[in-house]
Amino acid sequence: MNYKTLTGRIAATTVALFVTTTAASAADLFDRGSMKDAPVVAAPERPVFSAHVGLTTDYVFRGISQTEENPAIQGGFDATYKMFYAGIWASNLDFGGDANGNDIANIEIDVYGGIKHKFGAVEADLGVIYYAYPSAEDAGAELDYVEIKFGLSGNLTEKVALGGTLYYSPDYTGETGETLTYEGTISIALGTYGRFAPSLTGTVGYVDFLENAFEVNSYAYWNAGVEVGLMDKITLDLRYWDTDADGTHPFAGTNSDERFVATISSSW
Numbered sequence: 001m002n003y004k005t006l007t008g009r010i011a012a013t014t015v016a017l018f019v020t021t022t023a024a025s026a027a028d029l030f031d032r033g034s035m036k037d038a039p040v041v042a043a044p045e046r047p048v049f050s051a052h053v054g055l056t057t058d059y060v061f062r063g064i065s066q067t068e069e070n071p072a073i074q075g076g077f078d079a080t081y082k083m084f085y086a087g088i089w090a091s092n093l094d095f096g097g098d099a100n101g102n103d104i105a106n107i108e109i110d111v112y113g114g115i116k117h118k119f120g121a122v123e124a125d126l127g128v129i130y131y132a133y134p135s136a137e138d139a140g141a142e143l144d145y146v147e148i149k150f151g152l153s154g155n156l157t158e159k160v161a162l163g164g165t166l167y168y169s170p171d172y173t174g175e176t177g178e179t180l181t182y183e184g185t186i187s188i189a190l191g192t193y194g195r196f197a198p199s200l201t202g203t204v205g206y207v208d209f210l211e212n213a214f215e216v217n218s219y220a221y222w223n224a225g226v227e228v229g230l231m232d233k234i235t236l237d238l239r240y241w242d243t244d245a246d247g248t249h250p251f252a253g254t255n256s257d258e259r260f261v262a263t264i265s266s267s268w
Contacts, residue, residue: 047081054265059091062181062207063221063243065255066108068094074265076110085127086113098137105136105143114149125151125165131173141174147181159189177211187227197229219245219256237263 053075059066066072076089088111095104114127126149133143151165163185172179183205190198202224209216225239238260245256 045082047079050078050267052076052265052267054263056261056263058259058261059093060241060259060261062205063219063241063245063256065259066091066093066095068096069255069259070094083115083117084113085116093133102137105133107135108133122152122154125149125153143173145169145171145173161187172209174214176209176214176216179210180208182206182208195231199227201225201227217246219243221245233268234264234266237265239263
């Protein structure tokens with residue numbers, strides 16, 4: 001074989017490999033159609049909707065029973081879209097009666113919304129909550145109020161999560177004035193045992209009445225308990241609550257004593 005023939009075969013082989021490789025690469029790049037086809041557009045993100053319902057032996061809010069230590073049925077709906085969220089939640093109440101024997105309030109409806117965004121391992125939450133008592137006999141002191149909240153949360157380890165939230169109300173329930181509430185939470189996952197996934201959780205909070213319009217004393221509250229995921233969408237919560245609130249707090253009295261609360265809830 002002479003030099004020209006060998007050179008020609010090498011050149012032909014190189015051209016063939018180049019064409020084959022280029023064709024394969026083009027097939028990989030344009031396997032959804034030819035270059036003349038319109039580009040495939042990813043499906044737009046859609047809002048995510050969820051619902052939840054629960055039954056509790058006592059509706060406790062910041063350490064104080066909202067149902068005169070009686071059971072409550074609670075539930076709500078949530079919607080999220082990217083970093084935005086909104087929702088509504090409701091529960092039955094029992095604030096006792098007024099001087100005329102009328103119920104002070106028998107239902108609470110909360111409407112809320114905000115944004116959540118992650119900065120590395122920490123998630124920030126900025127939102128607003130409106131607490132409404134539609135059928136309340138306010139007796140001159142409006143029970144409805146609004147709070148602005150700012151929270152940070154994240155995992156300390158693979159199994160330990162921490163959170164802290166600050167709530168601000170320009171005029172707290174019962175027109176008790178400007179109020180700050182500080183709250184810290186911890187959750188410790190204990191692993192999975194068959195269908196059960198228990199976690200130890202706890203909360204420490206402090207309600208600070210800045211104006212003290214009705215000589216209501218600021219107070220601390222705390223709880224500790226265990227959450228058990230029974231199935232994918234059912235959770236059992238067993239919790240101990242206590243406060244150092246005294247009788248000067250609206251609706252306090254025995255409603256702020258130590259107590260044990262059991263709650264079963266479902267979400268989907």
